[in-house]
Amino acid sequence: MQLNINGATHDVDVAPDTPLLWVIREELGLTGTKYGCGIAQCGACTVMIDGVATRSCVTPADSVSGLEIKTIETVEDTEVGRRVVEAWVENEVAQCGYCQSGQVLAATALLSDIPTPTDADIDGAMTNLCRCGTYNKIRAALRSVSEA
Amino acid sequence: MGVLDQISRRLGQAPVNVSRRGFLAGSGALVLATALPLRPVRGQETAAEAPAVEAFLELRPDGTALLRSPFIEGGQGIFTAMAQIVGEELDLAPENFSVEIAPAGGPFGIMGGYRLTGGSMSTRTGYPVMRQLGAAARAMLVEAAAQEWGVDASELVTEPGVVVHEGSGRRAAYGDLAAAAMDLPVPAEPALKDPADFRWIGSALPRMDVRAKSTGRQTYAIDVEVEGMLLAALRHAPRLGLTPAAVTNRTEIEAMRGVHSVQMLDGAVAVVAEKFWQARRAIDAAEIDWTEGEAQWPMPADFSSAGFRDTLASATGEVVEVEAAGDAAGTLEAAETVIEATYDAPYVAHGQLEPPSATARFNEDGTLDLWMPCQAPEMFVGAAAAAAGLEASQITLHQQVLGGFFGRHFLYATANPFPQAIALAKAVGRPVKLIWTREEDFLRDAPRPLGLARFRGAVGPDGPTALQVEVVGEGPTQRWYQAPPGQDPSATEGISGKTYAIANTHIGQIFHANPAVIGYWRAVGHSMHDFMYEGFLDELAQAGGLDPFEMRLSMLSGSERHRTLLERVGEISGGWTPGPFEAEDGTTRARGVAMASPFGSEAAVIAEVSVDGGEVRVHQVWVALDPGQVVNPSTVEAQVQSAVALGTSQTLVEELVYENGEPTARNFDMYPILRPDQMPQVHTAIVESGAPMGGVGEPGLPAVGPAIVNAVATLTGQRIRSLPLSKHDFG
Numbered sequence: 053m054q055l056n057i058n059g060a061t062h063d064v065d066v067a068p069d070t071p072l073l074w075v076i077r078e079e080l081g082l083t084g085t086k087y088g089c090g091i092a093q094c095g096a097c098t099v100m101i102d103g104v105a106t107r108s109c110v111t112p113a114d115s116v117s118g119l120e121i122k123t124i125e126t127v128e129d130t131e132v133g134r135r136v137v138e139a140w141v142e143n144e145v146a147q148c149g150y151c152q153s154g155q156v157l158a159a160t161a162l163l164s165d166i167p168t169p170t171d172a173d174i175d176g177a178m179t180n181l182c183r184c185g186t187y188n189k190i191r192a193a194l195r196s197v198s199e200a
Numbered sequence: 201m202g203v204l205d206q207i208s209r210r211l212g213q214a215p216v217n218v219s220r221r222g223f224l225a226g227s228g229a230l231v232l233a234t235a236l237p238l239r240p241v242r243g244q245e246t247a248a249e250a251p252a253v254e255a256f257l258e259l260r261p262d263g264t265a266l267l268r269s270p271f272i273e274g275g276q277g278i279f280t281a282m283a284q285i286v287g288e289e290l291d292l293a294p295e296n297f298s299v300e301i302a303p304a305g306g307p308f309g310i311m312g313g314y315r316l317t318g319g320s321m322s323t324r325t326g327y328p329v330m331r332q333l334g335a336a337a338r339a340m341l342v343e344a345a346a347q348e349w350g351v352d353a354s355e356l357v358t359e360p361g362v363v364v365h366e367g368s369g370r371r372a373a374y375g376d377l378a379a380a381a382m383d384l385p386v387p388a389e390p391a392l393k394d395p396a397d398f399r400w401i402g403s404a405l406p407r408m409d410v411r412a413k414s415t416g417r418q419t420y421a422i423d424v425e426v427e428g429m430l431l432a433a434l435r436h437a438p439r440l441g442l443t444p445a446a447v448t449n450r451t452e453i454e455a456m457r458g459v460h461s462v463q464m465l466d467g468a469v470a471v472v473a474e475k476f477w478q479a480r481r482a483i484d485a486a487e488i489d490w491t492e493g494e495a496q497w498p499m500p501a502d503f504s505s506a507g508f509r510d511t512l513a514s515a516t517g518e519v520v521e522v523e524a525a526g527d528a529a530g531t532l533e534a535a536e537t538v539i540e541a542t543y544d545a546p547y548v549a550h551g552q553l554e555p556p557s558a559t560a561r562f563n564e565d566g567t568l569d570l571w572m573p574c575q576a577p578e579m580f581v582g583a584a585a586a587a588a589g590l591e592a593s594q595i596t597l598h599q600q601v602l603g604g605f606f607g608r609h610f611l612y613a614t615a616n617p618f619p620q621a622i623a624l625a626k627a628v629g630r631p632v633k634l635i636w637t638r639e640e641d642f643l644r645d646a647p648r649p650l651g652l653a654r655f656r657g658a659v660g661p662d663g664p665t666a667l668q669v670e671v672v673g674e675g676p677t678q679r680w681y682q683a684p685p686g687q688d689p690s691a692t693e694g695i696s697g698k699t700y701a702i703a704n705t706h707i708g709q710i711f712h713a714n715p716a717v718i719g720y721w722r723a724v725g726h727s728m729h730d731f732m733y734e735g736f737l738d739e740l741a742q743a744g745g746l747d748p749f750e751m752r753l754s755m756l757s758g759s760e761r762h763r764t765l766l767e768r769v770g771e772i773s774g775g776w777t778p779g780p781f782e783a784e785d786g787t788t789r790a791r792g793v794a795m796a797s798p799f800g801s802e803a804a805v806i807a808e809v810s811v812d813g814g815e816v817r818v819h820q821v822w823v824a825l826d827p828g829q830v831v832n833p834s835t836v837e838a839q840v841q842s843a844v845a846l847g848t849s850q851t852l853v854e855e856l857v858y859e860n861g862e863p864t865a866r867n868f869d870m871y872p873i874l875r876p877d878q879m880p881q882v883h884t885a886i887v888e889s890g891a892p893m894g895g896v897g898e899p900g901l902p903a904v905g906p907a908i909v910n911a912v913a914t915l916t917g918q919r920i921r922s923l924p925l926s927k928h929d930f931g
Contacts, residue, residue: 074477083423084416089638093868124416140414147275149413150553150603185845187879
C-alpha cells in the first residue's frame with residue numbers, strides 16, 4: 053500500500069491492519085514516534101493525520117492510505133510547529149522525554165486548529181500522559197505560543 | 201552501614217592522570233580518571249592494580265570537554281548538573297561539555313567502590329568528586345602555561361576556557377594547553393573555589409537534552425538498531441512458577457508472516473520475527489499450555505492483594521526494634537487519650553512510559569554486546585555474565601538514556617528482559633531486540649510492596665506524648681540486598697527517621713514475606729510510610745483538640761531547620777488556613793499539611809483539595825524543600841513538579857490489585873495514572889539551609905500524599921487510612 057508520510061509517498065509491504073505506529077517505526081525507521089501502551093491510552097505514539105492529532109498505535113495502516121501523515125521528525129516544517137518546539141525548549145518541558153514527541157504534536161495540532169485555545173480547549177486536546185509529571189510546563193509552553 | 205558511610209570512606213582519594221602519551225592515539229587531549237574503584241575486595245589486598253584507562257574527563261584541543269557521568273540520565277538533569285560542577289572548578293562553561301554515560305567498570309564507582317543511579321544520590325555523591333576532578337584539571341592547565349611562559353603558577357588566573365598571565369597579558373586557550381598538561385602530575389589536593397565565587401553552581405542553567413527531546417531525536421533502548429537483528433515479543437506465564445508445556449498451534453504460528461521461530465523460555469514463550477509487530481501478532485495468536493515449574497518466588501495461585509492486606513493487618517511475630525525512646529508502652533498504658541489505627545498502601549507499578557527492552561548480540565569472538573536501560577551498570581553486567589555463561593570482561597553494555605525510571609531499572613531477576621534477550625540471541629544465532637509489551641511490563645514489573653503499619657498513640661494538651669508503631673511486611677532492600685528486619689530502611693523509612701519530638705516512642709518491624717517480586721519505587725519506603733505517619737499525626741492532633749500545623753511546629757522546637765521549613769511552606773501558601781473555606785470558583789476547599797525527611801533532604805508540603813462528583817480534586821500544592829545546597833535550581837524545581845505529580849497520582853488513583861495470583865490491570869486502562877487535568881498547580885520554595893547536600897529527585901514526593909489526605913479529612917470528616925482515594929466514596 054502507499055502511505056504519504058512527511059510529504060513523501062512510501063510503498064510499504066505490510067499486513068493491511070498493521071498499526072501505523074509500527075509502519076512508521078519499523079518500515080520507515082522513524083523512531084521519534086513512540087510505543088507506550090498500544091491501546092491509545094498514553095498518546096506517546098501521536099502523529100498528525102490531515103492535521104489531526106491521532107494515536108497511531110491503534111490506527112490501521114490501510115485506513116490512512118491517501119491521507120497526509122506527519123510525524124515529529126518534520127514538526128518544524130510549519131511555523132506553528134517551529135514555535136511549539138522553541139517553546140518546549142525555552143520552557144525546558146522535557147524530563148525523560150519519552151512522551152514529548154506526542155505532546156509536541158498534540159500541541160501543534162491544537163494550535164494549528166485553534167491559535168488561542170481556551171482552558172477547555174486545552175483540556176480537551178492535551179490528554180497525553182506524562183509519567184514525569186511535566187503537565188504544568190506543557191501548559192506553560194503551550195500558552196507561551198498561543199499568547200505570543 | 202549506610203551508603204553515606206561508604207561514601208565517606210572515598211574522601212581523600214584523588215584523580216590520577218591516565219593519559220600517557222599515545223593513549224587516545226595522540227589526540228592531544230588531557231585525560232583524567234580517578235583511582236577510586238581500585239579498592240580491592242576485602243581479603244584481596246594484593247599488589248596495587250594499574251589504573252583503569254577509562255577517563256572521567258577529556259579536555260580536547262578544540263577547547264571542548266567530554267565528561268563521562270557515573271550516573272545515567274533519565275530526565276532528572278544529571279548530565280547537566282555534572283557538567284556544571286566540573287565546569288565550575290575547571291573554569292570552563294558547561295555549554296562546552298558533552299556528557300555521556302560512563303561505561304560499566306572503570307573508575308566510575310564513586311559511591312565507595314560502586315555506583316548506581318538512584319536513592320537521590322547522584323548530585324550529592326558526585327559533587328565532591330566532580331569538583332576535585334575539575335580543580336585538578338584546571339591546576340594542570342595552569343601549570344602547563346606557567347612552564348611554557350616561565351612564570352610561577354601563582355601569577356596565573358583563569359577565565360572560562362583561558363589561562364591568563366595578568367602581568368604580561370599573555371593568554372592561552374585550554375585546548376592549546378591540553379597536550380602539555382597531559383604529562384604533568386595530578387595535584388593531590390587542588391585548591392577548590394570559594395563557593396561565594398561560584399559562577400555556574402547554583403545557577404538555573406538550561407538542560408542539555410531538551411531540544412533533542414522536543415524533536416524526537418533522543419533515542420532510547422527501544423530505538424536501538426543493530427545490523428542483522430531480529431525482533432522478539434513474548435508472553436509470560438500468568439504467574440511466576442508456571443512454565444510453558446506446549447504451544448499447541450506452534451506450526452500455525454511459525455507459518456505467520458515474518459516469523460522466524462517460536463522459542464520456549466523459562467516461564468515464557470517468545471516469537472522471534474523480522475519485525476516487532478509480526479512477533480507481537482504471532483505471540484498474541486499463540487495457544488500455550490502452562491504447567492507448574494520452578495521459580496525463586498512462585499506466586500500462589502490463590503494470592504490476592506486484598507487478602508494479603510488482611511494477613512499483614514493480623515500478623516503477629518517478633519517486633520524487631522528500629523527506634524526507641526523513653527517508655528512508649530508504659531506511657532500509653534497510663535495515658536488518658538489513646539488512639540489506634542491501621543494504615544495501608546497498595547502495590548504500585550512504575551509505569552515508566554518506555555516499555556522495557558533489551559538487545560543482545562553475540563560476536564564472533566564469543567563476546568556479548570547488550571543495549572538496555574539500567575540504573576546500576578556493573579550489577580547488570582555481572583548478572584548478564586551469569587546469564588550468558590561469560591566473564592564480565594566479555595560483555596559490553598551500551599547503556600541507554602532512560603524513558604523514565606522511578607526505580608524500574610534496577611536488577612530484579614524476573615523483572616528485567618535482558619536474560620531473555622540473551623537466551624534468544626543465543627538460540628537464533630543473530631542479534632535480537634526483545635521488547636516487552638505494556639501488558640507484559642505490568643505482569644512482571646517489580647512493584648512497590650503493599651505496606652501496612654499499626655499505630656497507637658497518646659496525646660495530651662501540649663501534643664503527642666507516646667507513639668508505638670508496628671510496621672508489618674518486607675522491604676526491597678531485604679529482598680535484594682539481604683538487609684535484615686530492623687536494619688532495612690526501605691521497610692520502615694518515613695515512619696522511622698522522623699524529626700518530631702515525641703518523648704516516648706517505639707518503632708518496630710514485624711517481618712512478613714511478600715509473595716510478589718517487589719522493587720524500589722520513587723521515594724521507596726517514604727512513598728507510603730510518611731502518608732501513614734503524617735495521617736496518624738493529624739489524628740492525634742484531632743484527638744487532642746490541637747491544630748495540626750501548630751502542633752507540628754511545637755514538636756519541632758528542637759530543630760531550627762525544620763521549624764524554618766514548616767514556617768516557609770506556611771508563608772508561601774499565604775498563611776496556614778486549614779478551612780474548609782469557599783474558593784473564588786465557588787468550590788469548598790480545605791488544606792492539609794505534612795512533612796518528610798527523605799534521602800538527606802527535608803520537605804514540608806501543604807495541599808489544597810475539593811471534592812467534585814464524589815472524587816477528590818487537588819488544586820494546589822505548596823512545597824518547601826531543603827536539600828541543604830543546590831546545584832541547579834531549575835532542575836530542582838522540575839524535580840519537585842515531577843515528585844508532586846507522582847505523589848498526587850499514587851494518592852488519588854494508583855493501585856495494582858492482584859486476584860488469583862495475577863495483577864488485574866495489564867495496561868493504563870485498568871491502572872490509571874495522573875492525567876493532565878488532574879495535575880495540581882505547584883508552588884515551590886527552595887530553602888538552602890547549608891546543611892550537608894541531600895537528594896532532590898525523590899524528596900518532594902513523600903509529604904504530598906499525607907498533605908492531600910489530611911486536607912480531605914478536614915474537608916469531609918473522612919479519615920482515609922488506605923490508599924488510593926479513588927476506592928473511597930466521597931459523595
